[in-house]
Amino acid sequence: MQEEKQFVNAIADIEKNFPQWFTDVVIKTKLVDYGPVKGTMVMRPYGYAIWERIQQHMNKMFVATGHQNAYFPLFIPASFLNKEKEHVEGFAPEVAVVTMAGGEKLAEPLIVRPTSETVIGEMYAKWIQSYRDLPILINQWANVVRWEKTTRPFLRTSEFLWQEGHTAHATEEEAMQETLQMLGIYKKFLEEYLAIPVFTGQKTEKEKFAGAVATFGVEAMMKDGKSLQSATSHYFGQNFAKAFDIQFLDADGKHKHVYTSSWGSSTRMIGALIMTHGDQRGLILPPKVAPIQVIIVPIMQKKQGVLEAVANLKSKLHNAGIRVEADQTENTPGWKFNEWEMKGVPLRIELGPRDIAQNKVILFRRDKLEKIELSLDSVEEKVKELLENIQCALYESALMRRQNRIVVANTEKELKDAVDNGNFVQAGWCGDRSCEEQIKSNSAASARVILDETNKNVVFSTPPHPIEANTVCVCCGKKKKHVVLFAKAY
RNA sequence: CGAGGUGUGGCGCAGUUUGGUAGCGCGCUUGAUUUGGGAUCAAGAGGCCGUGGGUUCAAGUCCCGCUACCUCGACCA
Numbered sequence: 115m116q117e118e119k120q121f122v123n124a125i126a127d128i129e130k131n132f133p134q135w136f137t138d139v140v141i142k143t144k145l146v147d148y149g150p151v152k153g154t155m156v157m158r159p160y161g162y163a164i165w166e167r168i169q170q171h172m173n174k175m176f177v178a179t180g181h182q183n184a185y186f187p188l189f190i191p192a193s194f195l196n197k198e199k200e201h202v203e204g205f206a207p208e209v210a211v212v213t214m215a216g217g218e219k220l221a222e223p224l225i226v227r228p229t230s231e232t233v234i235g236e237m238y239a240k241w242i243q244s245y246r247d248l249p250i251l252i253n254q255w256a257n258v259v260r261w262e263k264t265t266r267p268f269l270r271t272s273e274f275l276w277q278e279g280h281t282a283h284a285t286e287e288e289a290m291q292e293t294l295q296m297l298g299i300y301k302k303f304l305e306e307y308l309a310i311p312v313f314t315g316q317k318t319e320k321e322k323f324a325g326a327v328a329t330f331g332v333e334a335m336m337k338d339g340k341s342l343q344s345a346t347s348h349y350f351g352q353n354f355a356k357a358f359d360i361q362f363l364d365a366d367g368k369h370k371h372v373y374t375s376s377w378g379s380s381t382r383m384i385g386a387l388i389m390t391h392g393d394q395r396g397l398i399l400p401p402k403v404a405p406i407q408v409i410i411v412p413i414m415q416k417k418q419g420v421l422e423a424v425a426n427l428k429s430k431l432h433n434a435g436i437r438v439e440a441d442q443t444e445n446t447p448g449w450k451f452n453e454w455e456m457k458g459v460p461l462r463i464e465l466g467p468r469d470i471a472q473n474k475v476i477l478f479r480r481d482k483l484e485k486i487e488l489s490l491d492s493v494e495e496k497v498k499e500l501l502e503n504i505q506c507a508l509y510e511s512a513l514m515r516r517q518n519r520i521v522v523a524n525t526e527k528e529l530k531d532a533v534d535n536g537n538f539v540q541a542g543w544c545g546d547r548s549c550e551e552q553i554k555s556n557s558a559a560s561a562r563v564i565l566d567e568t569n570k571n572v573v574f575s576t577p578p579h580p581i582e583a584n585t586v587c588v589c590c591g592k593k594k595k596h597v598v599l600f601a602k603a604y
Numbered sequence: 605c606g607a608g609g610u611g612u613g614g615c616g617c618a619g620u621u622u623g624g625u626a627g628c629g630c631g632c633u634u635g636a637u638u639u640g641g642g643a644u645c646a647a648g649a650g651g652c653c654g655u656g657g658g659u660u661c662a663a664g665u666c667c668c669g670c671u672a673c674c675u676c677g678a679c680c681a
Contacts, residue, residue, distance in 0.1 A: 133674080133675070152671090152673095204681080207679080260680080263678085264678090264680090331681080414640085416639080445642080446638085446642070448639085448641040451640095451642080476640080558677090
């Protein structure tokens with residue numbers, strides 16, 4: 115067995131230095147680069163192409179459930195943020211404020227939106243008169259700014275791209291139903307398109323969104339055992355409706371405040387993708403969102419007939435609806451193999467004179483690092499089949515890894531040991547905030563989601579281990595109120 | 605925001621202890637030979653050493669400030 119050669123541009127060891135591995139991968143594969151302003155990132159074409167595919171698929175799901183896209187302004191009067199007490203307390207520390215414009219000091223400072231509940235609330239108040247105007251189901255694809263202290267590409271940047279849905283309803287039930295429906299859509303998207311298994315459930319009071327009545331989260335386990343919140347959905351009750359006076363005249367002739375929801379997911383999902391599937395060689399992209407699904411590497415491309423055969427194969431695959439590119443640069447085949455593996459292209463096809471003579475090609479699966487020989491004649495069908503297979507295999511292996519790393523804990527020590535070893539923890543919790551805070555300060559693990567013991571809604575994750583395993587609060591030992599998933603989080 | 609680390613051709617680094625002509629590897633350009641797991645040879649191009657100030661005859665090197673990035677905390681949907 116030959117040792118893997120060390121290269122000057124080698125990426126950090128994924129086992130020993132996961133954070134550095136992540137940074138190396140995103141920079142070296144040209145997904146992103148750092149912007150000139152602290153905490154900002156440039157999404158380069160390869161990274162942006164992934165985002166475009168995410169947008170495309172998600173947007174279809176939003177439209178299919180009756181939502182429409184719109185766009186609200188970047189600038190928000192500073193006073194808007196103050197209208198909802200908890201909201202301002204949550205966001206004030208991290209907003210960027212514009213105080214000067216056009217060479218003059220502004221009478222009222224403008225904030226650069228950290229999220230758009232407030233402007234949208236203001237507009238909904240104007241647009242909604244009657245119960246006939248409801249529901250309003252709007253989504254926007256936008257950028258938001260949050261001045262975070264620690265920033266990392268994709269995971270936490272000063273400015274990021276996301277979608278935020280904002281809906282208004284006549285009744286509590288309908289608004290809650292919407293909130294949970296969207297939670298379900300996120301779960302479906304992450305699992306089916308990004309091949310990331312997730313836990314869904316309600317957030318604790320401590321972890322909920324500033325201004326929400328209830329927050330629901332989608333949590334995924336990264337390869338280092340930490341959890342990444344990959345999307346959230348909030349039920350606001352009438353909090354924002356009252357703050358922005360969003361009222362309608364109901365069929366019974368009475369004025370009522372609407373019930374609102376909001377839900378969001380961001381470019382952070384690309385971070386989740388990388389940290390769920392990547393390996394020592396770099397990225398592994400699920401075929402459904404990979405900008406390039408198949409890369410053709412010509413062997414001895416100057417030999418007569420090779421590039422023609424490559425062009426034929428490329429157009430054959432392209433016509434079959436496969437995203438395919440051929441690498442005809444002057445680099446050696448070995449260089450190209452490594453490069454495209456690092457970039458996570460799910461399938462590689464090697465095509466050289468020997469293959470042409472024998473009417474075959476060599477396929478290489480990025481996820482399993484297997485070479486497969488097959489006839490040129492049936493290549494489209496086989497490639498399509500393999501792409502589907504890779505999509506499933508990525509999900510399966512992520513799921514299996516996650517299942518092996520969820521531990522039941524009944525004491526704080528067990529909990530701490532488990533999370534320190536890169537596990538998620540299923541534990542009982544009495545419901546007291548003081549216990550939750552103590553667990554956080556002792557173990558660095560936070561409550562990610564409350565697991566659903568009763569299976570009352572199919573969208574919520576049930577405890578992975580039997581609930582009899584947790585009868586008491588992991589912190590105080592009193593009778594448990596909820597079963598909670600604890601983990602260190604990004 | 606706290607502790608620690610790092611900023612030197614595009615990238616990765618040495619040089620800083622002990623101040624005295626800016627170096628190496630990769631990449632890049634040109635040409636030739638190569639091509640089935642990061643090719644070889646030859647000839648080239650490319651640097652106010654992160655930034656502002658100070659000490660000195662002389663600063664990449666010493667002193668002070670600032671800034672960016674990395675790690676760990678704190679903070680944070």
